[in-house]
Amino acid sequence: MGWDPVLKFGSTMKFRSRYPISFAAPALVLYGVFFILPSLGGIIYAFTDWSSYSDEVNFVGLKNFVKIFTPGEHYLGYFSNTFLFTIITIIIKTVVGLALALLLNEGVKKFVNLYRVMIYVPVVLPMLVVGLMFRSILNPATGLFNTFLRAIGLDVIAMSWLVDPHIALYSIMFVDSWKGVGYIMVILLAGLQTIPKDYYEAAKVDGANGWWRFWFITLPLLMPALSIVTVLNMLYGLRIFDIIYATTNGGPGYATEVLQTGIFKAFSQGQYGLGTALSSILFVILLIAGYGVIRLLEPKPVQQ
Amino acid sequence: MAHRRTFRSIAAHLLAIIASLIAIIPVYLICVNALKSSAQSSSMGIEFPNELHLENFATVIEQGRLTTSFLNSMLYASSASIIATLFAAMAAFVLSRQRTRFNRFIYLFLIMGIALPINFFTLTKIMQITHLINTKPGIIILYATLQLPFAIFLIYGFVESIPRELDEAATMDGCGPVSIFFSVIMPLLTPVLVTTGILSFLNTWNDFIMPLYYLNSSANWPMTLAVYNFFGQYKQSWNLVSADILLTILPVLIIYLAGQRFILSGMTSGAVKG
Numbered sequence: 001m002g003w004d005p006v007l008k009f010g011s012t013m014k015f016r017s018r019y020p021i022s023f024a025a026p027a028l029v030l031y032g033v034f035f036i037l038p039s040l041g042g043i044i045y046a047f048t049d050w051s052s053y054s055d056e057v058n059f060v061g062l063k064n065f066v067k068i069f070t071p072g073e074h075y076l077g078y079f080s081n082t083f084l085f086t087i088i089t090i091i092i093k094t095v096v097g098l099a100l101a102l103l104l105n106e107g108v109k110k111f112v113n114l115y116r117v118m119i120y121v122p123v124v125l126p127m128l129v130v131g132l133m134f135r136s137i138l139n140p141a142t143g144l145f146n147t148f149l150r151a152i153g154l155d156v157i158a159m160s161w162l163v164d165p166h167i168a169l170y171s172i173m174f175v176d177s178w179k180g181v182g183y184i185m186v187i188l189l190a191g192l193q194t195i196p197k198d199y200y201e202a203a204k205v206d207g208a209n210g211w212w213r214f215w216f217i218t219l220p221l222l223m224p225a226l227s228i229v230t231v232l233n234m235l236y237g238l239r240i241f242d243i244i245y246a247t248t249n250g251g252p253g254y255a256t257e258v259l260q261t262g263i264f265k266a267f268s269q270g271q272y273g274l275g276t277a278l279s280s281i282l283f284v285i286l287l288i289a290g291y292g293v294i295r296l297l298e299p300k301p302v303q304q
Numbered sequence: 305m306a307h308r309r310t311f312r313s314i315a316a317h318l319l320a321i322i323a324s325l326i327a328i329i330p331v332y333l334i335c336v337n338a339l340k341s342s343a344q345s346s347s348m349g350i351e352f353p354n355e356l357h358l359e360n361f362a363t364v365i366e367q368g369r370l371t372t373s374f375l376n377s378m379l380y381a382s383s384a385s386i387i388a389t390l391f392a393a394m395a396a397f398v399l400s401r402q403r404t405r406f407n408r409f410i411y412l413f414l415i416m417g418i419a420l421p422i423n424f425f426t427l428t429k430i431m432q433i434t435h436l437i438n439t440k441p442g443i444i445i446l447y448a449t450l451q452l453p454f455a456i457f458l459i460y461g462f463v464e465s466i467p468r469e470l471d472e473a474a475t476m477d478g479c480g481p482v483s484i485f486f487s488v489i490m491p492l493l494t495p496v497l498v499t500t501g502i503l504s505f506l507n508t509w510n511d512f513i514m515p516l517y518y519l520n521s522s523a524n525w526p527m528t529l530a531v532y533n534f535f536g537q538y539k540q541s542w543n544l545v546s547a548d549i550l551l552t553i554l555p556v557l558i559i560y561l562a563g564q565r566f567i568l569s570g571m572t573s574g575a576v577k578g
Contacts, residue, residue, distance in 0.1 A: 018401075019398040020398065021398060026391040027391040027392060027394065027414065027452050035420070035450075036413075037426075038423040107315075107317075115323070119327045120568070125510070126512070126552065128510075128532055129549050130330070132531070133330045143347075144347075147349075182327065235418070242513060260421075264516075275424075279421065283420060286419050290416050
């Protein structure tokens with residue numbers, strides 16, 4: 001593009017200005033203004049009585065946090081539900097995802113891509129739509145799931161999936177795992193495909209059976225992919241909102257209320273100070289978790 | 305031995321078929337029930353429609369005002385994905401090429417957004433101050449921002465695979481940074497830009513949280529929020545709800561099937577490197 005003023009400077013200068021940092025400015029501005037600024041500003045507002053009822057905002061010290069951590073209030077339940085949801089969905093998705101990945105990597109030789117494409121379909125569907133579909137499928141009286149259970153004689157376990165407060169959260173975990181497992185399978189499948197085939201050949205020659213090969217070759221070599229899957233599931237689980245909003249909206253009672261649905265309720269009720277305190281706690285948890293992710297996503301020259 | 309192998313292979317295919325069916329049954333349910341009468345669809349059964357009710361689609365398009373919502377969703381998803389992909393590519397290019405300590409920090413700072421939650425309360429304040437709340441440009445800017453961290457992460461890794469010699473040759477030819485980026489680098493980034501574009505499009509199309517917080521006028525609603533609202537009004541008519549859902553997920557399924565190669569490569573690129 002003709003004459004470039006940059007060329008007039010010395011060689012280091014030339015090198016630097018070939019990649020001007022101003023190219024990152026648009027991304028930094030949007031990210032800084034609409035993402036980081038609200039999060040950091042939110043931490044300040046967490047110590048105020050900010051609400052929709054009054055124009056005045058006063059510092060109230062730790063009042064919001066004290067309220068959140070008071071055992072009598074239901075906020076502690078939001079935390080325990082969020083953590084329970086996160087841990088159990090990590091386990092289900094990892095175990096089922098790994099089983100499916102192994103099935104496609106070693107079990108079937110043909111149509112691998114076809115199966116992969118079909119099992120991945122739920123991942124691309126909107127969560128809201130998935131929630132609505134399962135409201136119908138898990139309907140205690142008319143839903144397809146209970147109809148199926150009754151048809152094969154399992155009337156006993158045909159339950160009020162999303163209505164019974166004792167099992168509603170677990171039903172949502174099941175729906176969420178159904179939606180997310182394809183993603184986990186695809187990552188683990190890609191991980192499996194990087195393991196050299198001759199490792200297995202060598203182990204076979206040494207007389208190692210299938211289980212031993214899985215335990216001593218597959219699992220250790222799949223560790224990087226497994227840890228990434230775990231962390232991604234954790235970040236996802238801690239921020240879970242839409243599937244709960246679309247299926248039970250936190251009910252019955254507070255049985256399926258998680259942090260993000262609680263935050264949305266605080267927002268709708270105008271309790272901004274309290275909500276932003278909840279939001280800031282979540283921010284700090286995820287900041288720590290996010291640091292772990294960055295360490296994992298970094299390509300490392302030597303795996304310890 | 306040969307028999308055992310055949311048996312194992314059949315069992316494996318059977319399991320894979322069952323898993324595939326479980327994954328796609330809900331979509332099948334939506335498809336068949338969208339064509340039924342209100343009475344037949346009340347239980348959302350798996351049986352075929354007794355008679356085809358194609359008029360369900362006309363009803364929902366009219367009652368649910370889907371034309372507006374469809375155009376809104378298209379506008380939000382395509383603008384946000386173009387903005388996010390362009391800004392992310394520009395940032396990833398210089399950050400990946402120029403590895404100073406400062407740039408490294410900026411990169412980590414940006415991709416940290418993959419993990420962080422949004423503070424909806426203070427974001428509302430910023431949307432009010434910038435006069436973007438309840439506006440179409442506002443929601444597009446928010447969506448573009450949300451896609452940036454992952455897009456930068458994906459493109460950053462890809463930039464490494466493009467030889468630096470190309471930049472040097474372009475500089476010799478008298479190209480400045482802008483023309484190096486747009487005429488040399490961008491064309492070579494095409495595969496990852498398509499991946500980023502598709503993923504951003506789908507994420508935005510599928511989202512309903514942002515409009516829930518930041519769009520109060522139904523004239524600005526995207527498809528997802530329109531479906532949810534429609535469901536509230538027509539809970540008893542699963543045929544109409546199904547038709548509405550089908551129209552919402554059809555673009556998603558078409559894009560997925562057409563671009564699955566790009567989607568799957570994007571979703572795995574982070575893990576395989578590890």
